[in-house]
Amino acid sequence: MKSLYRLAVLCLAFAGLILLLNFTTNSFNKLPNAHFKSAIPSENLKPILGNEREVVICVVACGDRLSESLTMLKSALVFAKRPLKFIVISDNDLIPAFNEKLTEWIIMSNKTFNFAVKPITFPEQSDVRMWKKLFKPCAAQRLFLPTLLNDTDAVLYVDTDTLFLAPPELIWDEFKKMNSSQLAALSPEHEDPNTGWYNRFAKHPYYGKLGVNSGIMLMNLTRMREFRWADYVIPIHKEYRLKITWGDQDIINIIFYYHPERLYIYPCRYNYRPDHCMYMSVCTEAEKKGALVLHGSRGTFHSEKQPPFKAVFRAMEEYQLDTDPFENFLIPMKNYLTLDDRSNCGKVWKVFVLQPELHLDPRSRS
Numbered sequence: 001m002k003s004l005y006r007l008a009v010l011c012l013a014f015a016g017l018i019l020l021l022n023f024t025t026n027s028f029n030k031l032p033n034a035h036f037k038s039a040i041p042s043e044n045l046k047p048i049l050g051n052e053r054e055v056v057i058c059v060v061a062c063g064d065r066l067s068e069s070l071t072m073l074k075s076a077l078v079f080a081k082r083p084l085k086f087i088v089i090s091d092n093d094l095i096p097a098f099n100e101k102l103t104e105w106i107i108m109s110n111k112t113f114n115f116a117v118k119p120i121t122f123p124e125q126s127d128v129r130m131w132k133k134l135f136k137p138c139a140a141q142r143l144f145l146p147t148l149l150n151d152t153d154a155v156l157y158v159d160t161d162t163l164f165l166a167p168p169e170l171i172w173d174e175f176k177k178m179n180s181s182q183l184a185a186l187s188p189e190h191e192d193p194n195t196g197w198y199n200r201f202a203k204h205p206y207y208g209k210l211g212v213n214s215g216i217m218l219m220n221l222t223r224m225r226e227f228r229w230a231d232y233v234i235p236i237h238k239e240y241r242l243k244i245t246w247g248d249q250d251i252i253n254i255i256f257y258y259h260p261e262r263l264y265i266y267p268c269r270y271n272y273r274p275d276h277c278m279y280m281s282v283c284t285e286a287e288k289k290g291a292l293v294l295h296g297s298r299g300t301f302h303s304e305k306q307p308p309f310k311a312v313f314r315a316m317e318e319y320q321l322d323t324d325p326f327e328n329f330l331i332p333m334k335n336y337l338t339l340d341d342r343s344n345c346g347k348v349w350k351v352f353v354l355q356p357e358l359h360l361d362p363r364s365r366s
Helices: 002-029 066-079 095-108 128-133 139-148 169-177 221-227 230-240 248-258 284-289 297-302 307-318 325-337 350-360
Strands: 055-061 084-090 113-119 154-158 162-164 184-188 212-220 263-265 293-295
Touching: 055 066, 055 139, 066 084, 066 095, 066 162, 066 307, 066 350, 084 095, 095 113, 139 154, 139 212, 139 221, 139 230, 139 248, 154 169, 154 221, 162 307, 169 212, 184 248, 212 221, 212 248, 212 263, 212 293, 230 248, 284 350, 297 307, 307 325, 307 350, 325 350
Parallel strands: 055 084, 055 154, 084 113, 184 263
Antiparallel strands: 154 212, 162 293, 184 212
């Protein structure tokens, strides 16, 4: 009799455990209705670990973004004064070309760096085809970096259409300024509400008053995993998929709308875009100190809309890595910038040269 009683108790306990697991799973699947709130206390989020001197730069490149991505990586090498690691996540067609060029650079460059090239990988249980096509080819991969790079502590994620105009470690060291709860750093999408996109047109929640731009993103992957970042992405897309315009950037904005305390904001000079000068100059810090990273959003590196952006990209694309960057990058860049200074961005041309002069011109170090 006692055996039957014990068996009944065990069965009831097991059934209770199953019900509890189902309730937890269903509750988490309904994250949008719970305002995507995390149960992880901020004091439990871990700080950066590992080698703080090594700057880890991550880029996602698919389709026709090979040349643009390599030009960006080259710019990091030109300015870096600390060891670099490149993590390139790419479609299978581009992987051999990345491996070949980066191996060549290791041989010819006097800079210390290493690299890893990984294939595009989205969660198997999700709509992989949809994620690959969301906004731009493979751009949504950044949303899943905490789980894809599960052995990496932190990365500086950059879009393919960016260029470093200063040592990457200047951006990387912003990690040290984050408080105990912050897990990523971004710059504002706009500085001027009169030209802001999110405050005028967005139909979904977004961070702060003007939203944030995800093109240059410091990501503490350790903290993001503790926060269970990846578990928010798919439910948010499901909830807002008919309302988002800028794909992965909108999803990032929604997450930080619900968790503003998790985001560190750095200034516009860390992510200098045509929006900062095409109508009027609105990034005053860049005018005084120069842009650290140039972001040629909306194809500006390859069009005539804002000539200074194209001029800087042209100079970096033509530069040969094993030659003097002052003679063969900075001087040509200045020459290209003077070819057309009639645009509004051309009126603030110092934004583009202040940092390169500081780090490449021998006279600035004398």
